[in-house]
Amino acid sequence: MSWLSKFVKPKIHALVKKIEVPNNLWVKCLGCEQMVYNKDLKETYSVCPTCGFHLRLSSTDRMDWILDEGTHREIEISDVVFDPLKFKDKKKYSDRIKEAKSKSNQNDAIFLRSGTIGGQKAVVAVMDFEFMGGSMGSAVGEGIITAAEKAIDINSALVIFTSSGGARMQEGIFSLMQLPRTIIAVNKLKDENIPYIVVLTDPTTGGVTASFAMLGDVTFAEPGALIGFAGPRVIQSTVRETLPEGFQTAEYIYEHGMVDEVVPRSKLKLKIANVIRHLSNNNVGNSARA
Numbered sequence: 001m002s003w004l005s006k007f008v009k010p011k012i013h014a015l016v017k018k019i020e021v022p023n024n025l026w027v028k029c030l031g032c033e034q035m036v037y038n039k040d041l042k043e044t045y046s047v048c049p050t051c052g053f054h055l056r057l058s059s060t061d062r063m064d065w066i067l068d069e070g071t072h073r074e075i076e077i078s079d080v081v082f083d084p085l086k087f088k089d090k091k092k093y094s095d096r097i098k099e100a101k102s103k104s105n106q107n108d109a110i111f112l113r114s115g116t117i118g119g120q121k122a123v124v125a126v127m128d129f130e131f132m133g134g135s136m137g138s139a140v141g142e143g144i145i146t147a148a149e150k151a152i153d154i155n156s157a158l159v160i161f162t163s164s165g166g167a168r169m170q171e172g173i174f175s176l177m178q179l180p181r182t183i184i185a186v187n188k189l190k191d192e193n194i195p196y197i198v199v200l201t202d203p204t205t206g207g208v209t210a211s212f213a214m215l216g217d218v219t220f221a222e223p224g225a226l227i228g229f230a231g232p233r234v235i236q237s238t239v240r241e242t243l244p245e246g247f248q249t250a251e252y253i254y255e256h257g258m259v260d261e262v263v264p265r266s267k268l269k270l271k272i273a274n275v276i277r278h279l280s281n282n283n284v285g286n287s288a289r290a
């Protein structure tokens, strides 16, 4: 090997070699279009430090954030009949589920834990939009029922963070049956005087909006979240009118009386803790720590 290939060539390679930068270091804010350092977003729980835009928070980060440290207890959801229609479109439904499971490490588009929020006992259900668009099939229905039963069982509030594209089409009628099932489940909470709080996050649409998501004792929404039943294009072509600006945003539906308050993520935890304390009339000197 000549000195040219042994010494000079590697040096030239080192000079021109691209420095490899991990592609997840920076995230583009959808509000101000600035690049935001991922580490900064972790600290603000995915709220842009420049413009305050609320980016989507992953379901696991959300659960870690909302429950007080060291209080997390897992709640298992029973298995449901898997792929009842043996559905297949371009892909088998069973393959889509397998893919979603391996990508997200979740069993389906919801998971549950119990713990405390600012010192107040709560069962928390978080929907995962990354899992097949947070669509509601039998497993999500079962998750809501389990969460409601657990909340009654341990006499603690139920807090649900919704995020969903609607019903899971691959389960057909079984998916639609989750609407009455979940409504019955959350109505039982009311019979038992258990506080039920819903937080609508981006996006909450379709069957979820048409069932348990709109039945909270108190309903919060995150700033800028898309909240509605059908998409704006479908509505526009049905009513044949131009829709107003900001239609189906959290702020718009707040102005029209569909939610109680639009709360920035930084204030949400304290707000939920205060509402639970107020609704359960359980002020035993626990101070909310948000």
Ligand SMILES: [Zn+2]
Pocket (backbone or CB within 6 Å): 029, 030, 031, 032, 033, 034, 048, 049, 050, 051, 052, 053
């Ligand atoms: Zn921004």
